[in-house]
Amino acid sequence: MIGLRRVGPDEFVSRLDSVLDIYTAAMAPPVDQLSGRKAIMGNHAAHPGFTCLFAELADGTPVGLAYGFHGVPGQWWHDVVHQAVAERRGETSARDWLGDALELAEVHVHPDHQGKGVGRALVLNVCEGRPERTVVLSTRDLPTAARHLYRNIGFVDLLTAFVFPGGYERYAIAGAMLPLPSG
Numbered sequence: 001m002i003g004l005r006r007v008g009p010d011e012f013v014s015r016l017d018s019v020l021d022i023y024t025a026a027m028a029p030p031v032d033q034l035s036g037r038k039a040i041m042g043n044h045a046a047h048p049g050f051t052c053l054f055a056e057l058a059d060g061t062p063v064g065l066a067y068g069f070h071g072v073p074g075q076w077w078h079d080v081v082h083q084a085v086a087e088r089r090g091e092t093s094a095r096d097w098l099g100d101a102l103e104l105a106e107v108h109v110h111p112d113h114q115g116k117g118v119g120r121a122l123v124l125n126v127c128e129g130r131p132e133r134t135v136v137l138s139t140r141d142l143p144t145a146a147r148h149l150y151r152n153i154g155f156v157d158l159l160t161a162f163v164f165p166g167g168y169e170r171y172a173i174a175g176a177m178l179p180l181p182s183g
């Protein structure tokens with residue numbers, strides 16, 4: 001039995017090692033990126049409207065998580081994506097999608113527990129009851145489970161083949177109106 005539990009910013013920061021373990025198992029990132037990723041996640045907890053859900057086993061072991069926050073100018077991802085959407089789709093589109101958005105920063109489920117509906121439940125529940133007009137995210141622009149899941153929930157592509165500054169991998173930027181149709 002896997003249950004979802006809301007986790008506040010203080011608990012999130014105090015459990016960053018568990019968060020990073022799930023992230024590492026799910027994403028298999030290069031080891032030298034982990035400390036940087038941990039610092040970025042810790043900073044995210046201080047963003048306005050931070051919201052996080054842990055997916056936990058009956059004994060409290062976390063096996064998945066999703067978190068996001070209200071995007072505002074001055075945040076790196078927000079500024080980069082706003083500019084890119086404005087350049088490719090126009091300023092109005094950028095404002096419509098990013099002007100009042102929940103930015104879904106991370107969604108991960110440990111591989112031992114994938115394919116059981118946990119990821120879907122995490123995304124739907126983290127978006128539920130949010131005051132924002134939209135929810136936006138970035139994900140690798142590949143035929144992954146994440147791409148499939150987000151499309152299935154109702155996300156549409158805002159940008160494809162997008163390369164973040166300093167990066168080389170291609171990302172899709174996707175968004176959905178809130179409340180989610182399947183939420």
Ligand SMILES: CC(C)(COP(=O)(O)OP(=O)(O)OC[C@H]1O[C@@H](n2cnc3c(N)ncnc32)[C@H](O)[C@@H]1OP(=O)(O)O)[C@@H](O)C(=O)NCCC(=O)NCCS
Pocket residue numbers: 026027106107108109110113114115116117118119120121138139140143144145146147148149152
């Ligand atoms: C994306 C992720 C969170 C989904 O979690 P999950 O608990 O497995 O998700 P669910 O069981 O709710 O749904 C998975 C869906 O993807 C499908 N799927 C699984 N593997 C897939 C693949 N390789 N390609 C396409 N679809 C796939 C499943 O069939 C299911 O779709 P369905 O409901 O239409 O049958 C999880 O796969 C994960 O942690 N992946 C690695 C980390 C990652 O990419 N995170 C997102 C970063 S933006």
